Amino acid sequence: MKLLEERILKDGQVLGENILKVDSFLTHQVDYQLMKEIGKVFADHFKNAGITKVVTIEASGIAPAIYVAESLGLPMVFAKKAKNITMTEGILTAEVYSFTKQVTSQVSIASKFISQDDKVLIIDDFLANGQAAKGLIEIITQAGAKVAAVGIVVEKSFQDGRELLEKEGVNVVSLARLAAFENGQVVFTQADI
Numbered sequence: 001m002k003l004l005e006e007r008i009l010k011d012g013q014v015l016g017e018n019i020l021k022v023d024s025f026l027t028h029q030v031d032y033q034l035m036k037e038i039g040k041v042f043a044d045h046f047k048n049a050g051i052t053k054v055v056t057i058e059a060s061g062i063a064p065a066i067y068v069a070e071s072l073g074l075p076m077v078f079a080k081k082a083k084n085i086t087m088t089e090g091i092l093t094a095e096v097y098s099f100t101k102q103v104t105s106q107v108s109i110a111s112k113f114i115s116q117d118d119k120v121l122i123i124d125d126f127l128a129n130g131q132a133a134k135g136l137i138e139i140i141t142q143a144g145a146k147v148a149a150v151g152i153v154v155e156k157s158f159q160d161g162r163e164l165l166e167k168e169g170v171n172v173v174s175l176a177r178l179a180a181f182e183n184g185q186v187v188f189t190q191a192d193i
C-alpha cells in the first residue's frame with residue numbers, strides 16, 4: 001500500500017536493530033484518515049472471502065481493525081491482555097509473548113463473541129515473530145471458528161512471523177513489508193496488496 005509506505009518513510013523511526021516506531025500515526029497518536037484507507041484496502045481484498053468477524057488484540061490493533069470492520073460492515077472484537085473482573089462467563093484464553101514488552105501475558109476473549117459459525121479475519125498493527133497472531137488463532141480455534149487470514153499493517157519480513165503462520169497453513173496479507181533496516185533506513189520488499 002503505497003500511501004502507507006510513504007508514511008512509514010516520512011514518519012517512522014528505526015530504533016536499534018529491529019523496532020520501527022510509528023507512534024505518530026499508528027501505535028499512539030492515530031491518523032484516522034490513514035486508518036480509513038487501510039480499512040478500505042483490506043475490505044476490498046477480503047470482500048468475497050465470506051468473513052463474518054474481525055478480531056484483533058489490544059491496544060494497537062484496535063485502530064486499524066475497527067476501520068476494516070466498518071468497511072466490511074462486520075463486528076470487531078479485540079482480545080484483552082489483562083484479567084478483567086467483568087469477564088465472568090466463558091472465557092477463551094491463550095498465552096502470548098509480547099515482542100515489544102518482553103513479557104508473557106494471558107490474552108482472552110469472551111466465548112460469546114466468537115462462535116463455530118464464524119470465519120475470522122485477524123488484523124494487527126505489526127507482525128514480528130507471530131506470537132500475537134498465534135495466540136489469536138489459538139483462541140479462535142478453541143471457539144470452533146475458522147481463520148480466513150491474518151491481515152497485517154506493517155510486517156517485518158526479516159523476522160519469523162510470516163513463516164510460522166504460513167507453516168500452519170494461514171494466509172498472511174500485509175500492507176507494508178519491511179525487508180531490512182539499513183543505516184537506520186527502512187528497506188521495503190513487495191507488499192501483498
Ligand code: 5GP
Pocket residue numbers: 018019020021022027060097098099100124125126127128129130131132133156161
Ligand atoms: P509478534 O507477536 O508478531 O512477535 O509481535 C507483534 C506485536 O508486537 C504487535 O502487536 C506489536 O504491538 C508489537 N510489535 C512488534 N514489532 C514491533 C515494532 O517494530 N514496532 C512496534 N511499534 N510494535 C511492534
